[in-house]
Each structure stands twice: as structure tokens, then as C-alpha cells.
Amino acid sequence: MTSLLEVQNVKRTFPRSGGEELLVLDDVNLTLRDGEIVGLLGRSGSGKSTLLRLIAGLSRPQGGTLTYLGTPIEGPVQGVSMVFQGFALFPWMTVLENVQLGLEALNLPARELRERALAAIDLIGLDGYESAYPRELSGGMRQRVGFARAVVVHPNILLMDEPFSALDVLTAENLRTDLVELWGNGKLPIKGIILVTHNIEEAVLMCDRVLLFSSNPGRVASEIKIDLPQPRDRTSPAFEDYVDRIYVEMTAKRVERMRQVLQQGASLAMPLIHVSPSQISGLVEALVAAKYDGKADLPDIAYEQELEVDELFPVAEAMQLLRLADVEGGDIKLTHMGKRFADADLNERKEIFSRALMAQVPLAAHIRKVLDERASHSAPRTRFLDELEDHMAEDAAEETLKSVVSWARFAELFSYDDDAELFSLENPT
């Protein structure tokens, strides 16, 4: 089998204010072979989309090489086309014009241009919508236009950047099956597909191989080959095994990191991901339901709560940080404190939360202490932001402060005035 695409040791950084560089992709390797669908799976911010843009030649890496059919990629490549998450259709062009755009750039004769565009529209199931404007179409139909536009130029590689995530569940499923079917029949004039997603089931459903990305910086953490015949059945035990396995792989690293944090004792320097207290309460309540009795499989509870992986993980992590739950393998389990929290009324919950903050979140305890000590019982935001920025990047510091503020507000530990950018102990008047 020949390889369509080789990505070797690719590194990508973004400049940040203050002259620092943010490392988004580090030492990434990837091969796409003829006839393959490869999935890139990871939480948002793991650089999957950045990698896709590098492959499309839309931006350049700081290190490493990318080659398409043996030639290095140094700009937009003919033969690689992309489907976008937000559809990216031109609102002033009809469906037909949108689909024709890529062909016009190829300088084809008018007749061939039209024939090919109509054929692609036909193939993707857009017949009858040629003269409609994108705003007249539903989300699913719009994304079909996106597919038709990408397919019409007969690319060797099709890149898909979370193409189904802006669609509702039913439409997304419908589009996925159509696509897999066309691919299976060999009707698509395409040799290989790279699919970026954060939906584990979607990856297992569609891909031959799945690369799991870790974040900060983005790296390929592991590769899982999906050895199931198409079409795949979501309810088959083999399918569920794959989903579970990926869940465990994806949680393992984070659980490990949390364990380290908990053992060494958390420090001010620990970045926090913003999770609202009501999300925490929601998950706690879901866990005490009779069905789970305090312990649940992560994929199950995610599915039931209609959460994606990257939405569930931060909540689980925050619960672990506050000692309300333990995450182990693919499971999440309420602690004694977590169960008490579940049974408590609102005031008791605030009480528990407040104590957990003081004990487990050094930043919250620190802010409270500073406010207690000052005569005015107030302190400007910059006082703490500067302190955090000694340890972490600017936006991580801002997010950390934001989550502490929202937790402290719930716990009534201290208050914060966003207009004056001032922390204080006063209750707002």
C-alpha cells in the first residue's frame, strides 16, 4: 500500500502576547495510506484542527516535514480538500455556485465545470437544491453542500474538521451513515480521509485507525486500530469494547496527573479549568441516582448526561480535586464527602464546598487569607493575576482565576466585582 500523506516530527507554536510561544503541536507523526479513514481524537485544544490546517497547507509548521504523495507541502495543495465544522459556505452564492467555486479555480471549461458540479450535488443527495442559498437550508443540508464542494474537485485526501459537531444528533447520524455508505461503495472520488473529532463513538463508527491526542502540547498519545467490518453496529459488544478502551486510554493520563497533584499537594501553580458549581452538582446528583449508586462508567454517564468527552473530563477532574469523587480506570465514584454533598440542602452544600475550597484549592485559600488580612478587605484582580502569571500562561491564569471566582461565589467565600476588578469580603449591596 502506498502512503498518501506522511507527517513527521511536526511542531507548531503560536506567538503569544509577551513574546512567549505557545506550543500547540509537538513531535507529531502520522501516515495516511490509500483507502483509509484515520480519526484524530482528543479534547479541544489538543491541536487536532491545527494539524489538519497544516496538512491542508493553510499554515506552516515550525519544525518537521509534511509530504503529500512524496512532495513536501508548502502551501495549499491541489488534491487535498477540507470540510469545515461551521460549514463555511459563502452566503452570497447558491448551492451550485458554492460547489463550483473549487472548480473555477481549476480553470475548467464551463461545460465540464457544470457537469461535474451537478454530478457531485447528485452524489451527495442535494438534487433539487441547486439554486437555493445556504441560509434557506437546514444545518444538515448545508454540511452536505460542504461535502459536495470538497468532493467535486476529486481530491486524493479529504480532511474533515469535526464535520458533524454543529448538527443535531439525528441529522449527524444520518449524514455519517450516508458518508460511510458512499465510501464503502467506492463512489467517492477520494483515496483517504482524515477525520477530526472529539466524539469517541463517531471515531469508532467511521475510522479504520484512531490516533488519540493528548493536550498541552498536542501529541499523539496512542494509536488504536478498529478491526470491525463496515457497516458497524453501535450496540455490538465489540463496538462497545472499543469505546470503553478509548475512554480508559484517554482518562488514564489525566487520572495519573491528578494523582500526582493530590499526592504532592496542590499548589498555587495548578491551572484550573473552568467548571461551574452547577455542573458539579449536576454530576453528583446523576451519580447518586439509584441506577449508579455512587459509581458509574464514564462513557455511560457521559452518554446519559449528553456530554462529550471534553465536557465531562473537566467536571470529573474538578470533583476529584475537591475530593467529591475518585476517577479510576473508566469509572467515577463518589467519595464519602461526595455522598454527603448529594444529600445536603443548598446551605450545607455551600458549607461543604467552602471547606473543600479552603482545604484543597490553595488559590482560594490564598485569596481569602489576603482579603482577611487587609484592612480594606479588598484586593484588585491584578494582585492575584500577576502572581498566577509567574507560574502559567496568561490565558490559563485568567481561566484559573475565573473558576476560583465562580466557586467562591457559590461557596460565599469571598466576592468579586467585575466592573472594578476587585475582590472583597463584602456582600454586594
Next chain:
Amino acid sequence: MKILPPVSIEGRRLLPSRWDLLAAVLVLGFIVAFADVSRFLVHPLSSITGHDLRLNPADLPGYALRTALRMLIAMGVSLGFTFIYATWAAKNARAGSLLVPLLDILQSVPILSFLSVTVVWFLSLSPGRVFGAELACVFSIFCGQAWNMAFSFYQSLRTVPPELEEAGRMFGLGAWARFWRIEAPFATPPLIWNMMMSMSGGWFFVTISEAISVGKTNIALPGIGSWIAVAIAQKNLPAIFLAIFAMLVVILIYDQLMFRPLIAWADRFRVGNEQSEEQPQSWALNIYRRSRLLDVMTTPFDAMMRWSYYWHPPHFGVRAAGREVDSRVTDFLWYAVLALLGGYAAFRIYAFAHVNLSWSDLVTAVELGFLTLLRVMVLIAIASAIWTPIGVYVGLRPRLTQIVQPVAQFLAAFPANILFPLAVSLIVIFNLNPDIWLSPLMVLGTQWYILFNVIAGASAMPPELRDVADNFNVRGWLWWKRVALPCVFPYYVTGAITASGGAWNASIVAEVASWGTKTLHAHGLGAYIADAATTGDFRHIVLGTAVMSFFVVVVNRILWRPLYWYAERKFRLT
């Protein structure tokens, strides 16, 4: 940067409605009435002037301060007008049907005509003193700001999200309280943007209206504008540069101490939960917020407003439909009053025209109007051809945009008449045809609206669409035709409408330019009005004004309005 629809695009119809005609008659009648009054006032007051103005650099800060104060007062008056007029138009359907077309007509009347027609009357209010002249000056700035501000506020009031209104009702807020707690805050951010843009335009008018002559009445109010006028008369180039510098300082101070804080403050009133990509910041606002003094000063006002919310004015905000009992009677009275007013105005116009004007006068004015129209159109086309590609280039580069945007905004605020001396010298030296070479002066100040609107349009282009173009190798002319130009088109149209309106206004100043004793004339309606003002010939001021307003209204209707709505329909993203 937000782009606000100009008042001339309200409604989509091409042909004037009865209300448009009534509005036109009323405005023209108003101008005629003033002109009539002024003709009898002009002679006895011919010697009114400000005190002697000498070009002493030490006096310049003082002059700059007075000019800035005039701007501030005019802004305050415009704000008051906006709140009353726009609220009335939005709350009362009966009034609204006249008040909105009235705004459209008012904004098409060249501001300097307002000035030359009213200045004598204002002077007569306080014979022998400068106060009347100050009023006239403030009034002309007011005319440059109020119409668009009122329109913006009116539009916002009409688009308050219904669920906010309903929430207000559910909590038992009266109409008065709802206005201050829901509607006014909702309308604030666009109003502030509008104030800022209007202020830019205001600088142009303040510099001109400080030093104006109508017939034998010469006014020179102490201020930067008069300083410039004297400097031009004396051919004093260093003094002109000093004035430019003073202007720059004043504009910067206004920006930093007033508009930045206002914009940062108003950010809280934006409806919608998503944070703006970049929260506007202002160091001045941070100082104001932390100042105790300001707290102490505003507290009683706060308390008063809070207390006033218990007040339920009987008719405020209650729609006419809710008061159907007396509605038929009121309707009758209202229409009767309007008919009488309109009839009276028409009569005044007729009487005025019959006595003073002949058909040949009208033909001359219309011919000259076409000349100026030609100039405006050609210049807007040239400015568009130059600034659209540059705007796209800049707008796609965020870092460049951050540099160019404020500069363009400053240049728009910059009274371009300061450059007239240079232009006149060049024309004299190279012996050029003033009919052609004076014309660019008309767009000196207003072309920037095209530039920064196009920049705004290009920087609003979704990154994904740019990626699509790259991904499919859409380049060169295909890229401009399919991607860039459609994307900036709605923004461009808005900029071009503003630029063309400004160019008509500027024609009155630009078609006659002088430097020292040398005065150049171009043929056009602007020069016609300017000459009539200089000689105090009210007949021709009125005629010229009416013809120019007519041209502006017609061009808006048959060109800009359809173009605007076409752009809105077809090219607006999302």
C-alpha cells in the same frame, strides 16, 4: 467597529410617500420662514463681530478649549433632542409616521445652509452681543449630529427584544421605569458609536461656522476655526500647522477622556451572553470608577432616578391602540393640525418663490446641481477604487488594522478645510482648472468613511471562509470577485452613503476656496450657495438649499437605498 445604517435607508420604497412630501414641505417652509425673517434683520445687525483675533500661539489653547466646549454643548443638546424626538417617534405611531421621514429630509439639507439661514435670526436674539453667534454655531454642529443620533436611537427602541419588555412588564415596571431600565440601556451602545462618528463630522462644521459671513454680517468667534480663517487670510502657514496640532490634541483628549470610557462602560449593555472578542478597555474609565468623588456626585442622581421609577406618567409609552376611545378624535385633530401646518408651509414657500424667484433661477440651480452631482459621483467612484483594495488588504491583517483604524478615524474627524490653502496654492502655481482640481477637496474628509468601513468589513470576514478560498486555490481576480468584494460590499455601501452625504455638504466649502486674497471658484451648486451666503442673498440661499436637498434625497432613493437593501439581502453574513 460597528457599522450603523444611515438614516437615508429607512424604509425600502423608491417613491416618496405622502409623509415624505409633507416632511419636505415642512422643512422647506421652515427654511423659507427663517430666510424671510432674516432678510429684515440683516441690515441693522451688520456690524456684529467677535473680538479681534490675533494669531498668538499663547492664545491657542484657550481657543481650542472654547471650540471643544462648543462641541460638548452641541453634543449635550443633540443628546437631549435624541431622547425626546426618537422616543416620541418610537412610542407614538401617529407622531412616528411624520417624525421619521422628517429626519430623512432634515439630514439631506446641507448643514451650512442651516447655518447661513439661521445665523442672522440667532444674532437678533441678543442684539449686539456674541451670544447669538455662539448659538448659531452650536446650532450648526447640532444639525450635523442630531439627525443620525436620533435615528439610531429610534431604531434601537424599535428593536428592543420582546422578551426583555415582557420581563419588565411581569415585574410590574411602569412605562417610565421600563424606558430607563430596559429600552435606554439597550439603545445605548449604538448611540454612543453614533455620537463618536457624529463628533468626527462635527469638527468640520465647527471650524467653518466659527468664522462665517452672511451678507454684511461677519462673525468670528474665538476658536480654532476662526484662527484658521485668519491664518488663511494672512497666508500664515505656521499658524495653520499650529491649528492642526491643536486640533489633534483636542480630538485625542475627547477620545481618551470621553469616548473610550463611554464605549468601555456601555459594553455592559450589550444584549447576548457571549463576551465580545475583545472587551473595550479605558484607563480613564478605571479612574472614574475608583473615584469616590464621582460616587458621591452621582449617588443623589441615582436615588432620584430610582425614586422616579414609581412614577407612572399617564400617557407615556401607552400605544395609541390602548386608548381607542379618544383615538378617532385625536386622529382628526392631529391630521387637521398637520394639514394646516403643511398648507401654511406650502403657502409660505409659494409666496416666497413667487415674489423672489423665476423659473430661470431654478433651471440655473438645477444645472449647477448636476455639475456637483457629477463631481460627487466621480469622486466617490475614484475614492472607492483607491480605498476598497487598500481597505481589504488592511482589514485582513489584524495588526495593521489596529494601526490604520484609529488613523483613519482621526483623518475623518480632521477638518479637511485646513488643507484648502495648500490646494489653492498648487492650483494657482500650476495654473490648473479649478472646476476639476478643486473637486478633490470635497472628499478629503469623507473618503475615510469608505476606508474604515471596508476595513471593518474585511476584518469581519470569517476565518473559515478565508480558509476555504485558500484550500480550493481561489486566487487573483476570482478571489476578489467571489470572496473579497462580496464580503465587504454591505460595509462599503454604508461607508459610501456617508461619504457621499458628506461630500455634498463639503461642496459648499470646497467649490470656493481662498488663500490670502486669491479666491478660486468652481461651477457648482456648492459655490452657488456659498456665494449667495457671502452676499447675503437669501433668495438664492433658499433655492440652492432646496435644490441640493432634492438632489441628495433623490440620489439616496434611486441609488443608495436600493443598493443598501440589495447588499443587506444578498451579502450580509449570517
